[in-house]
Amino acid sequence: MTRVDVNGVTEPADVCSTAMTAPETRNERKERTRRALLDAALRQASERGFAGLSLREIAKQAGVVPTAFYRHFESMDELGVTLVEESMRTLRTMIRGARNAPGGSADLIRASVRTLSEHVRSHEEHYWFLVRERYGGTGAVRQTIGVELKLLAGELAVDLARFDGLRDWSTDDLRMLADLIVSAMLATVLDLLEARPGSEAEITAEAERKLRLIFLGVPHWRSS
Amino acid sequence: MTRVDVNGVTEPADVCSTAMTAPETRNERKERTRRALLDAALRQASERGFAGLSLREIAKQAGVVPTAFYRHFESMDELGVTLVEESMRTLRTMIRGARNAPGGSADLIRASVRTLSEHVRSHEEHYWFLVRERYGGTGAVRQTIGVELKLLAGELAVDLARFDGLRDWSTDDLRMLADLIVSAMLATVLDLLEARPGSEAEITAEAERKLRLIFLGVPHWRSS
DNA sequence: AGATTGAGTGTACAGTCGTTCACTGAAAAT
DNA sequence: ATTTTCAGTGAACGACTGTACACTCAATCT
Structure with missing residues (x-):
């Protein structure tokens, strides 16, 4: 044996x-x-x-x-890049999942946050890696994540453009909104990762409230 | 010699x-x-x-x-804690500076973002440290920053409570709002730190728009 | 059947790391 | 004037780092 x-x-x-x-x-x-x-x-x-x-x-x-x-x-850096790509693929899968959420736009926010939460729970290591290296990383790894994250915000902006109150928003405003959402959700991800097992529910609840607040402002926005 | x-x-x-x-x-x-x-x-x-x-x-x-x-x-960790405290003192100084900004609530957002931007510019290393270790750090350092940041969000919540549209908000909602603002501004800080010297203006401009959008939602918020 | 390839092995080397210990010598206390 | 204190020294330690090199030997190719 x-x-x-x-x-x-x-x-x-x-x-x-x-x-x-x-x-x-x-x-x-x-x-x-x-x-x-x-x-x-x-x-x-x-x-x-x-x-x-x-x-x-x-x-x-x-x-x-x-x-x-x-x-x-060939080197540790190459491994780092591979890890970024892999983690990013995971993240993108999540976004796609949220996009194809059960239609009703009423609790679309709730559905999206739920998707996020579950995805984080089942891919903790990938999300740890992303969140960590996004800010803490050095050189190539951090920058790659930064770029990919901006790219992802861009996709999100395109998605957002299809919604009722956002159809006549400028590209720039949409991008700003997407950035805001991404940063809020990134903070939520970190909260989820650090949370002791029980408190998952209140974190997602707060995430929902943040998104709701953001979208409350949308109808009253005028691009100055 | x-x-x-x-x-x-x-x-x-x-x-x-x-x-x-x-x-x-x-x-x-x-x-x-x-x-x-x-x-x-x-x-x-x-x-x-x-x-x-x-x-x-x-x-x-x-x-x-x-x-x-x-x-x-006594150890590297002790130095780490000292560094956290020092950087946090810097951050708190900034907040205080923004709080005592020239009264006019009209462009209070503009003034605050400006204060933030200038402060980041003149204390780059402290902010790098905070942003880095907030997410990327290990063990004691990261947690300490996390706790301090929540504390700071609490202070901000108290400040917010004094504003017109927010006087009847619940403590919990105020805290949520403060968290949202902090995460958005943290992202802005990172953008400022990574920015090539020229693009400072557009970053602060976008930060202002984000804050304006958030506050646009405030009058229409009802705590569900 | 025989030659070739290449994933995985084992040894070895030159660095760097944090930490220990006994020490020096000038400032502070007596 | 003498003793004590203690910030800074310098050598040595054991552990760990990445990487070079020559190797084995089974799967693959010819």
């Missing part, structure tokens, strides 16, 4: 002993350790921050010798 | 050669190197983040041997 179990990373108990598993081609194996490296990095970064990553610990947690890291990533 | 000049930290050219300077008591000297340590740490943290701090580099930049650090701080 030589089950290798490195630092809480449970190596799937397969490999040869049972005949029914793992025809596993070479590329599949490679992809698997690549994922293991990414997962280890993500977990570690969501705790200590990207700056506090250690190539050696990532490798150890992935069940691989340190030098093997370079078979998958 | 044995002028010691360590890594860009210019040692004031005093000490004995000119008779008119430096009676400098022992405590004064101590306080001076303490400040040098704090300044070095602050500068370094505003670039690489608090997690990326190195005791040795801080000491070097302060013109002192590494071990001397322990004469002033």
